[in-house]
Amino acid sequence: MKKKVAIIGSGFASLAAACYLAKDGYKVEIFEKNDTIGGRARQLKKDGFCFDIGPTWYWMPDVFERFFADFGKKPSDYYELEKLSPAYKVFFGDEDSITIEDSLDKICAAFEAEEPGSSMKLKEFIKEAKVNYDIAIKDLVYRPGVSPLELVTPTTAGKIGQFFSTISKEVRKEFSNTKLVQILEFPVLFLGAKASNTPAFYSFMNYADFGLGTWHPKGGMYKVIEGMEELAKSLDIKINTNSPVSEIFVENDTASAIQVNGKKIKAHYILSGADYHHTETLLPEYKRQYKESYWQKKTFAPSALLFFAGFDKKLENVTHHTLFFDTDFEKHAKAIYDDGEWPEDPLFYASFPSITDDAAAPKGKEAGTFLIPLAPDVEDTPEIREEYFQKIMTRFESLTNQNVSDHLLFKESYCVKDFKEDYNSYKGNAYGLANTLLQTAFLRPKLKSKKVHKLFFTGQLSVPGPGVPPSLISGKLVAGLIQKED
Ligand SMILES: Cc1cc2nc3c(=O)[nH]c(=O)nc-3n(C[C@H](O)[C@H](O)[C@H](O)COP(=O)(O)OP(=O)(O)OC[C@H]3O[C@@H](n4cnc5c(N)ncnc54)[C@H](O)[C@@H]3O)c2cc1C
Numbered sequence: 001m002k003k004k005v006a007i008i009g010s011g012f013a014s015l016a017a018a019c020y021l022a023k024d025g026y027k028v029e030i031f032e033k034n035d036t037i038g039g040r041a042r043q044l045k046k047d048g049f050c051f052d053i054g055p056t057w058y059w060m061p062d063v064f065e066r067f068f069a070d071f072g073k074k075p076s077d078y079y080e081l082e083k084l085s086p087a088y089k090v091f092f093g094d095e096d097s098i099t100i101e102d103s104l105d106k107i108c109a110a111f112e113a114e115e116p117g118s119s120m121k122l123k124e125f126i127k128e129a130k131v132n133y134d135i136a137i138k139d140l141v142y143r144p145g146v147s148p149l150e151l152v153t154p155t156t157a158g159k160i161g162q163f164f165s166t167i168s169k170e171v172r173k174e175f176s177n178t179k180l181v182q183i184l185e186f187p188v189l190f191l192g193a194k195a196s197n198t199p200a201f202y203s204f205m206n207y208a209d210f211g212l213g214t215w216h217p218k219g220g221m222y223k224v225i226e227g228m229e230e231l232a233k234s235l236d237i238k239i240n241t242n243s244p245v246s247e248i249f250v251e252n253d254t255a256s257a258i259q260v261n262g263k264k265i266k267a268h269y270i271l272s273g274a275d276y277h278h279t280e281t282l283l284p285e286y287k288r289q290y291k292e293s294y295w296q297k298k299t300f301a302p303s304a305l306l307f308f309a310g311f312d313k314k315l316e317n318v319t320h321h322t323l324f325f326d327t328d329f330e331k332h333a334k335a336i337y338d339d340g341e342w343p344e345d346p347l348f349y350a351s352f353p354s355i356t357d358d359a360a361a362p363k364g365k366e367a368g369t370f371l372i373p374l375a376p377d378v379e380d381t382p383e384i385r386e387e388y389f390q391k392i393m394t395r396f397e398s399l400t401n402q403n404v405s406d407h408l409l410f411k412e413s414y415c416v417k418d419f420k421e422d423y424n425s426y427k428g429n430a431y432g433l434a435n436t437l438l439q440t441a442f443l444r445p446k447l448k449s450k451k452v453h454k455l456f457f458t459g460q461l462s463v464p465g466p467g468v469p470p471s472l473i474s475g476k477l478v479a480g481l482i483q484k485e486d
Pocket of ligand 1: 423
């Protein structure tokens with residue numbers, strides 16, 4: 001008889017784990033609380049517009065290729081990918097912006113124009129970043145974080161200094177132009193912490209940015225979820241939506257079943273891709289590995305205030321991905337990581353997928369997603385959301401030199417309360433537990449419970465960390481650990 005695995009949640013990590021387990025002969029069933037799958041990567045459709053609610057940047061295409069190749073497939077079997085050109089644009093003030101093009105040579109030219117001599121330094125920096133990428137993304141991140149020894153290899157031994165220096169220090173050693181520094185520090189924001197708190201080794205994110213480029217799946221990131229759903233169904237995985245798990249049963253120190261909509265469902269293994277903190281609350285208290293005080297001390301990735309807006313015209317002076325770094329980055333970071341407050345003058349990010357993708361908006365119209373990173377658990381009211389929408393719209397209009405307010409057809413907002421309600425997210429975090437030095441690999445919450453046999457975890461609060469590519473890898477890692485148990 002096939003052993004059964006019951007999986008909580010249907011985000012990238014759960015779907016990936018499900019596919020690996022099913023391929024290896026397990027009977028897999030997924031239980032998702034929401035009415036659609038995809039977790040943080042769900043989709044919002046309104047009046048002919050289509051928005052990705054969560055991830056919008058498709059980076060590290062090789063990780064997606066490796067995932068599908070494990071099943072004899074390619075991303076192109078499920079969705080069409082386009083390399084964005086330009087990759088993105090960064091505003092630093094009125095009539096002051098830098099466009100990041102789609103090749104290192106073009107990016108070097110932009111750096112040189114900003115700071116003479118910087119292009120040679122950039123080439124060297126990216127060369128080192130590529131070495132780190134090859135070590136990290138092709139090898140280290142595929143280790144399950146069970147032991148510190150996993151990180152000790154002949155190649156990492158020579159890199160030990162990079163674990164004790166930070167991205168911020170290394171970038172500032174070479175570059176003095178503030179704008180170039182901000183651009184080089186931007187990619188680590190995906191890891192959830194400040195560049196000054198992120199090990200220099202993580203410069204592999206800069207290689208992902210400038211070396212591998214920014215891609216877009218036609219139809220949006222949700223196309224990747226749909227591709228994984230198709231793969232999952234071909235592997236006979238059963239997916240249940242509207243199925244919140246309200247309890248994990250433990251018998252003789254072993255996870256034996258879950259409670260879903262009043263029904264007890266037995267399984268040989270329970271795997272949770274829901275937020276780690278939440279999953280542990282489904283257990284009796286004495287079976288939880290981490291106390292509330294543990295979670296409170298951790299550095300969480302930010303939460304976010306998002307707006308999904310439909311405009312009745314095409315917008316000008318923006319690219320598919322546009323960053324607004326025209327205010328004090330340090331002050332905003334302090335509000336997020338030190339003070340736990342709303343930032344006074346926030347930096348923000350905007351995405352206009354309809355510039356490159358007709359599926360995102362009706363003809364002649366523009367879909368816009370605006371995102372302000374926030375401290376987890378800040379007060380969230382309709383009034384505060386509106387105040388911040390007005391703040392960023394005023395700046396947006398001035399920086400991009402156009403009126404958009406009169407062309408707004410609708411806007412939907414999404415913030416801390418929604419993250420909590422929709423995903424049972426701890427403090428409303430948007431993308432998990434940050435990858436700081438003390439929250440890397442074996443120092444992260446474990447994939448396998450230390451207190452309950454046959455209970456496993458996956459996803460952005462566990463190993464290896466936040467982001468879509470790490471979530472795919474997390475699913476593979478945990479499936480490997482389950483297989484090892486048998
Ligand atoms: C606004 C935003 C922007 C982002 N941008 C990017 C980006 O551009 N690029 C990138 O790579 N990454 C980005 N990320 C991060 C990326 O989306 C996440 O790291 C990834 O999607 C997390 O996947 P996961 O499987 O770990 O968790 P989730 O997607 O959170 O999946 C967990 C699932 O568990 C379900 N669940 C919770 N509790 C229960 C329960 N009791 N019973 C049943 N189901 C339950 C939830 O509903 C959810 O579906 C972004 C995230 C956000 C929020």
